[in-house]
Every structure is written in C-alpha cells, then in structure tokens.
Amino acid sequence: MVRILIPPTLRKLCGGDDTLHLRARTVGEMIGQMHHRYNGVRDRLCDEQGRIRGSVLVYVNDEDIRFLQSQGTPLKPGDEVSIIPAFAGG
Amino acid sequence: MSNSNGFMKALKCRECGHEYPLAATHVCEFDFGPLEVAYDYERIRKTLTREAICSRPQTMWRYRELLPIAGEPTVGRQVGYTPLVRADRLARRLGIRELWIKNDAVNYPTLSFKDRVVSVALSRSVELGFTTVACASTGNLANSVAANAAAAGLNCFVFIPHDLEQGKVVNSLVYGASVIGIRGHYDEVNRLCAEIAGKYPWAFVNVNMRPYYAEGSKSMGFEIQEQMGWRIPEHTVVCMASGSLLTKIHKSYQEFSKLGLVPESKWKIHGAQATGCNPITQAQKAGLDFFKPQKPNTIAKSLAIGTPADGFYALRVMKETGGASDDVTDDEIRDGIRLLAECEGIFSETAGGVTVGVAKKLIAAGKIASDSSAVLCITGNGLKTLDAVVGHVGQPHDIKPSLREFESLLARENPELVTA
Numbered sequence: 001m002v003r004i005l006i007p008p009t010l011r012k013l014c015g016g017d018d019t020l021h022l023r024a025r026t027v028g029e030m031i032g033q034m035h036h037r038y039n040g041v042r043d044r045l046c047d048e049q050g051r052i053r054g055s056v057l058v059y060v061n062d063e064d065i066r067f068l069q070s071q072g073t074p075l076k077p078g079d080e081v082s083i084i085p086a087f088a089g090g
Numbered sequence: 091m092s093n094s095n096g097f098m099k100a101l102k103c104r105e106c107g108h109e110y111p112l113a114a115t116h117v118c119e120f121d122f123g124p125l126e127v128a129y130d131y132e133r134i135r136k137t138l139t140r141e142a143i144c145s146r147p148q149t150m151w152r153y154r155e156l157l158p159i160a161g162e163p164t165v166g167r168q169v170g171y172t173p174l175v176r177a178d179r180l181a182r183r184l185g186i187r188e189l190w191i192k193n194d195a196v197n198y199p200t201l202s203f204k205d206r207v208v209s210v211a212l213s214r215s216v217e218l219g220f221t222t223v224a225c226a227s228t229g230n231l232a233n234s235v236a237a238n239a240a241a242a243g244l245n246c247f248v249f250i251p252h253d254l255e256q257g258k259v260v261n262s263l264v265y266g267a268s269v270i271g272i273r274g275h276y277d278e279v280n281r282l283c284a285e286i287a288g289k290y291p292w293a294f295v296n297v298n299m300r301p302y303y304a305e306g307s308k309s310m311g312f313e314i315q316e317q318m319g320w321r322i323p324e325h326t327v328v329c330m331a332s333g334s335l336l337t338k339i340h341k342s343y344q345e346f347s348k349l350g351l352v353p354e355s356k357w358k359i360h361g362a363q364a365t366g367c368n369p370i371t372q373a374q375k376a377g378l379d380f381f382k383p384q385k386p387n388t389i390a391k392s393l394a395i396g397t398p399a400d401g402f403y404a405l406r407v408m409k410e411t412g413g414a415s416d417d418v419t420d421d422e423i424r425d426g427i428r429l430l431a432e433c434e435g436i437f438s439e440t441a442g443g444v445t446v447g448v449a450k451k452l453i454a455a456g457k458i459a460s461d462s463s464a465v466l467c468i469t470g471n472g473l474k475t476l477d478a479v480v481g482h483v484g485q486p487h488d489i490k491p492s493l494r495e496f497e498s499l500l501a502r503e504n505p506e507l508v509t510a
Contacts, residue, residue, distance in 0.1 A: 008288045009117050054402060055122035059281060066383050082285060085117040087124035087399050088297045089226050089280035090332020
C-alpha cells in the first residue's frame with residue numbers, strides 16, 4: 001500500500017479524509033484508483049489530455065515527480081505520495 | 091464602510107472564474123487554479139482619487155481601496171512609500187537616458203518589499219480571527235512575518251532553507267519567532283508548509299492567505315506611478331523568485347489606468363533571474379509559455395525558487411507587454427551590487443544585483459532602448475546578504491595613527507590627491 005496525503009482542496013471530494021491508503025504501481029495508476037474510489041478526482045488533478053495539471057504538484061517520498069518519471073513514476077509499498085497545489089509560496 | 095468586506099467582492103479562480111467566500115483559502119477546488127481577490131471597482135472609483143490619495147499619510151495604505159482587507163489596517167500601518175530615486179550616474183554607466191530606482195531596500199520595518207505583502211496578509215489574518223501566523227520563506231519574508239507578528243502579538247512560525255545567509259536567520263530569530271530550518275531547497279520548504287497548512291489552523295501568509303498577501307505587492311507599483319508624477323514608466327525591471335511581484339506590478343499599472351488615475355499608455359515589464367535559478371527567464375528566452383522546474387544553485391538565495399508559483403503568469407505578462415528577460419551569473423550579481431552602490435549609494439541584497447545586472451544586459455541588447463526611461467525595482471537590503479559580497483569588495487587599509495603612514499598610503503593609492 002502507498003500512503004497518499006490529500007490536500008484540503010480535495011478532501012471534500014474524498015469524504016473528508018486527509019490520508020488515503022491504496023495499491024498502485026505508478027502515480028498514473030494511483031490517480032486512476034483514487035478516481036475509481038472518489039468519482040471526479042481525475043478531472044480535478046488532470047487536464048483533458050489526462051496530464052497532471054500545471055497547478056498540481058505531486059511528490060513521491062519528497063521528490064517532485066517532474067524530476068522522476070512524471071505519471072509513470074513507479075510506486076512501491078510504503079511509499080508516501082503528497083499532492084499539493086502549485087500556487088503557493090514566493 | 092457600508093460593506094463588511096470593504097472593497098472586496100469575492101475570491102475568484104484565475105482559471106475557471108469560480109467564486110469563493112473571502113476566507114483563508116488559495117486554490118480552486120475544481121482545477122487547483124489560484125484564487126485572486128475580486129474588487130468592486132465602481133465603488134473604488136468614487137473614493138480613490140488623486141486628491142484623496144495625496145491627502146493621506148505617506149504609506150502603502152494610501153491606496154487602501156485596492157488592498158484586500160475589510161476594515162482599517164491593524165498590522166504594518168507604517169509600511170511603504172519608499173523613495174523613488176533618480177539614478178543619473180547609474181543611467182550613464184548603463185547607457186540609458188533616464189533611470190529610476192524604486193528603493194525597497196529601506197522599506198519599513200525589515201528592509202525589503204516583503205513588508206508590503208505581510209502587512210496585508212497579517213491585517214487580513216487578524217480580521218479572520220487567526221492567532222498563529224507562518225510562512226515558507228527564502229529569508230526576507232521570514233524577517234517580515236517575524237517582525238510584524240511580534241508587533242501585533244501573534245504567534246509566529248517561519249520555515250526557511252537551513253543554509254540561508256546568517257543575516258536573514260538572525261533577523262528572524264531576534265523577534266522571538268520559531269524559526270524552523272529545513273534541510274532542503276525552498277521548494278521543499280514550500281511543500282512542507284503546504285502539508286502543515288493542511289493540518290494546522292494557522293494563517294500561512296503565502297499558502298492559505300496568498301490571495302490577500304500577493305496583492306500587497308501592488309503597492310510598490312502604485313507608488314512608482316504616483317512618484318513618477320502620475321504616469322506609468324515605459325520600462326520596469328523586476329527580479330523574479332515566484333514571479334508574483336512582477337505580475338502584481340503589472341496589475342497595479344492596469345488598475346490605475348482603469349481607474350483613470352494615470353493616462354493610458356503602453357508599458358513593458360522585464361523579468362530578472364539568476365542564471366543558477368532561471369526557470370522563468372529560460373522559458374521566456376525560448377519563447378515558451380511554461381517553465382521546467384529546476385534545483386537552484388545561486389548566491390541570490392532570495393530568488394532561489396526552482397518551481398515558481400507564478401512563473402506561468404509572469405511569462406504571460408512579459409509576453410503581453412512586449413517585455414524581455416535575462417539572467418546573470420554570481421559574479422555578474424556581485425558586479426550589479428557594486429555598480430548600484432558605487433553609482434547611487436544604495437546597498438542592495440543579491441536580488442538587486444540581479445536586477446541591475448539584467449537591466450545592463452537588456453539595455454546593451456537594445457531590448458530596453460537607450461533613449462527611453464526605466465525603473466528598476468530594488469527589493470531588499472544588502473546588509474542582510476553580507477556573506478555574498480565579503481571578500482569581493484576590497485579590504486580596509488589598516489595603518490597606525492600616523493600622518494606619515496597615511497600620506498605614504500595616499501601616495502600609493504591616490505597619488506593625484508597628495509599635497510606637498
């Protein structure tokens with residue numbers, strides 16, 4: 001299982017939870033699983049082409065997935081995934 | 091005030107236009123787009139006249155209607171109205187007809203433009219009932235949040251990269267704030283703060299309070315226009331970390347134009363970054379409307395944001411206004427600091443060295459015409475980044491208290507000044 005930190009922006013859609021545990025082999029698959037469980041998650045996180053929006057940052061074990069393999073970034077049991085809005089800081 | 095929200099109407103998503111109440115929230119639920127404050131400009135037009143502005147105290151709050159708080163400011167009431175300095179000596183060195191320095195290196199109370207955004211963010215935080223405030227910072231913001239929170243009696247946590255300049259660290263600690271050094275880049279500090287903000291009911295000025303906070307930067311642009319004699323400069327050069335300041339200076343020019351406070355005119359906004367962290371200038375120079383994130387490596391630590399939140403919007407402003415951008419190496423940054431200091435007597439931090447260095451390049455390349463007028467936005471004070479210039483600005487000449495020794499030194503160093 002991977003542990004996903006849900007940002008406040010998504011919590012209403014995810015039943016109020018701030019964390020979620022599920023099985024997935026890649027970040028892309030993880031988003032699909034989340035969407036399956038909470039309908040609409042994919043549309044919030046991804047654009048019409050299915051790419052993660054520029055307004056969303058995803059980290060796997062503290063590393064920005066854009067420095068890894070983006071949506072193809074592999075996940076293994078025990079990994080922690082953090083989803084945060086890009087529009088912060090500065 | 092007849093409206094309990096002051097001159098604000100709502101928070102509005104910049105991407106999809108969805109509106110939200112004026113709470114402590116910063117992104118749209120539907121597309122994660124940034125929320126911005128929407129104003130009632132028709133109401134503002136009735137009270138915000140040149141005469142009204144001129145009758146008010148010389149602080150950033152003289153433009154009160156265009157700053158997003160509901161009541162009167164409670165934090166940072168003395169911030170702003172920093173000098174706009176005519177820089178003739180620097181103009182000659184850079185090869186431009188007219189040059190001005192907007193000098194936020196002497197902003198009150200913590201010597202950077204961040205006092206502007208913090209006074210808005212903390213005044214709004216108090217209005218919303220928060221008692222603990224926080225931020226993710228490259229240094230200047232931490233100083234300002236710490237100082238202004240102390241003055242307002244608020245609990246304060248500031249999160250910074252652990253390897254910041256000592257001046258920036260001490261300037262947060264002295265106010266009694268909890269200073270948390272994160273072993274990582276600013277972007278990692280920022281991510282952690284987003285996670286903490288999702289768990290603790292605190293006002294993070296540049297996370298959940300960001301729609302209010304960012305608007306404070308407009309005051310720098312309002313002041314430039316008023317101090318230029320109620321006109322918009324042809325060229326404005328702004329350093330970019332997140333890119334927010336650049337977009338807000340542009341917005342300030344749009345707002346004064348729209349309200350008829352300045353004549354209609356065209357302006358160009360140019361962006362400046364350090365070569366060791368140049369995601370925005372790299373994209374701008376390549377003609378892209380998106381940037382690639384970077385891992386920063388520059389002495390301009392206050393600009394070291396590899397994933398700039400407003401990078402996309404900064405690129406758009408430069409494109410729309412016909413502005414350009416460039417970046418400078420660490421040595422060019424130090425040269426820029428010295429040039430500004432030696433020509434104008436203004437000691438800027440590294441970010442100012444970036445702005446001066448890039449302005450020099452843009453003028454030399456003809457992207458800022460030599461017969462035009464430009465404003466350089468200097469955002470922070472050199473006393474906070476001494477580490478960056480120590481060893482690069484020469485050494486004092488130590489001598490005995492002896493006239494003979496002094497004259498011998500003068501003969502070596504400045505023979506033309508020796509008198510018989």
